[in-house]
Amino acid sequence: MKGKFLLKSVFIGALGLAMMTPGAIAHDVLDDISIEKGEGAGSEAVIPQLEGSKNLSGWHEVAAVQLEEKDGVQNNTADVYAHNGFAYVGTHTQNGGNGGVRVFDLKDPSNPEEVAVFGDEIPGTWTEKVIVKKVNTKDFNGDLAAVSVQQLDRSNPDSVGGVLLYDVTDPNHPEKLGFWEVDKRAPGTHELYLAKQGDRAFVLAASNYADYYTHGEKKDFSLIDVSDPSNPETIYEFDPRQLEEVADDFNGYHWEAPDGKTRPVFNHSVMTDENAKTAFLSYWDLGTIMLDISDPDNPEYLGRTEYASDQQGSAHSAQVAKGGTVLVETREVYAPKREGYEESYGYTRIFDIKDKSNPKLLSNFKTDLVDEVEDGVTFANTVHDPKVVGNTLYLSHYAGGVRAVDITDPATPTEIGRYVPENSFIWGVFADRNYILASDMGSGLKVLQKSNKPE
Template sequence: MNKKFWKNTALAGIMTFSVTGTTVYAHDELGGSGEKGENLAGVELSVPLLEGSKNLGNLKEVASIPLKEIQTGVKNSTADVYAYKGYAYLGTHSANGGAGGVRVFDMKDPSNPVEVSSFASIKGTWQEKVIVKSVNTPDFKGDLAVVSVQQLDRFNHDTKGGFVLYDVTNPENPKKLGFWESPSPARGTHELYLTVQGNNIYVLTADCYADYYSHGKNMDVSFVDVSNPTNPETIYEFDPREYIPEVNDANYDGYNWTDEEGVKRTAFAHSVKTDDNGTTAYLSYWDLGTIILDISDAKNPVYLGRTDFNNTVQGAAHSMDLARGGTVLVETREVFGPVREGFESAYGYTMIYDIKDKTNPKLLSTFKTDFTEKIPGGATVHDPKVHGNTLYLSHYSGGVRAVDISNPSSPVETGAYIPSKSNIWGVFVDRNYVLASDMGQGLKVLQKNGSTNQSQQSSYSMIE
């Protein structure tokens, strides 16, 4: 295992305000911009909004399916959503004790999804993220699912965080293959990604605060070889101090970071993803921006560059997606606290970068919705998904937004879907429909029709 992070001395800044119990599941649980999750589920809007134009067409809700109760009397809430080979996979959040596992829906008829199985329900944990891909190695051939596992209480030694692997070649009969236990004292894996490099299959993990809680012994990001899914093997852990000149032991303790301008910021790994061929990794590292690595040799990544923020911008790089053949990066920033001394007053919004030169990302534009006044508390953007020239954004109480990015320097909103009591966590495009996971209401299925109703347009700013 290639470890570049072992320290001779303990890091400074030991936490004096530990978060305990099972009531806080923030994306920034150490006191920054926390993710509201369940707290937004009660926001009532007057009427659902379905509108669209241009390349999107009209978004029509064709199905809204609640999750089954796999534990009698326990209602689980949804987290992220993924689709593969005609099935939708919904992760579950932490409501009512978690342990909701992953729910599998047969999507043969998008207007009538049928929940056909569940897997990875683990007591004392929650299963937010699920990725499914077809793999072919000497040890396993079929459809492989990887599921993030986070403890509700990191001090509960009867539970373990990390990720679990399942054979979902038959999605209606998933079979457990293996489990990777996160070595850190943090909760486990928050987000992850499954990537394929020929016969080599890797899972990249974002174990929020692993670096901080372990005082540098463990890192937030691990690369795990799962070519044999029954025996996951950690091959690399990423330490920003080893790669980024602006980060060192003197100004970074695994969470608190003072940037080169003397601005006090927060930096931890929240999300990870790769390009389609699995050779470039993108680490969403909060105020360190999106860190870009060449991982052609996964055991020896090469640092390429990172996105950066103006001094007055709250960073909070939450997640990302690629557009225009990987030459454009879409970065979403989750900011629930719009007022922060020394920074602009703004909820989290989307930033679009030119990354033709990955060593020097250049900001092209920003995209903001009109939710700031209309839906306080749910105004921040969450996850992005790019499909062709359309960017889909989940916005909690703000529902789903669709944005035309055929000109990345001038994004234009083309549609919105906001159901009553909206609390949209994730969004995913599959064939001719859009899936959305509503935390309180389950799976939403949106059909793309061909009408051309004029839509509202949200504000954007063009960077000269």
């Protein structure tokens, strides 16, 4: 039993350990609370299974690989992505950042081999997100990697944030193609997405606080044409002031909302639907903003999600399901006790978005963690990133590991599995038919695979 389930006493101990070792300043650095992310400590004591029901039976952890030291420095992980049998792992800020993107060969998923490092050439930065896709334009044909770059210290004269573009057609030998700079005054690009439309390729960049730090000269969301990766070109920026309901009450970061609350507003993350016709901007307390980008040179605002007066917004990330008719919105509420708001960590909301001008809330999905409010525990109990494969929603949940949710009926989401390695602090999750990947801030890359052997 112990090999399959992490006992509650061990789990609570992992929470404490994870939160004792500080990482980087929280995303919401301009808000009234400044806290730090922790990293869990790795352990080889338990090799857990993705416990659950339905289609998750038989998924086991087959590998747990720490990142290799770089120049004598041990970095910790950020997000994870997979493409054509290789895993791409971003790095966070531990020991001064500059860990770049780590490439793992997954030919043998039980023995991932770190084969390359790239995106580490800008001093004083870290690389949270990497997306890799096959791109075919008149200027580039191959596998393109887009990497978000953020400054650790904006006063460092040698650092700058933005988006690095690499040719990873040969993942063992990545080649730099270009760089898109946000603005030296802004922290950089936190999350991004790479999309294709016909013979054009685009990066959608969430450069949180760019509006604030540049006094409105740059915006938090940029749509960048990277059809020629050596010459990325900004073709559109979104300004919340263009929304009539926000225009008169927005000062570049804080919004004096109609409910009487002063709410933080910045673009944290962005992604598109499968055909890159709709962009989803996670705009914290302004909700998930939806833009029609079917004509990328002339995007149009469609609608946004909203919150009850007693809900912290904290729209962190998004995914779509059911052919783009359902929106999954994760909310990174790391300070569960705020006057005037419900006492809860971040949980997931699911919307019907057939009419994007009028999103309809179908359900709230809460794990067993979000209502267990504990003094001193911040990020450990909130939800983080979502991924959807078919009718299964995978959620990275920091110390709560990975949670799998059946969304066959989005109005009644049901947890069907959980993977909680000892002392886990899971940042990102990526799932496909061959494996499930999880990036653990303390102990590196975790690989789960389905065993065909009888239980």
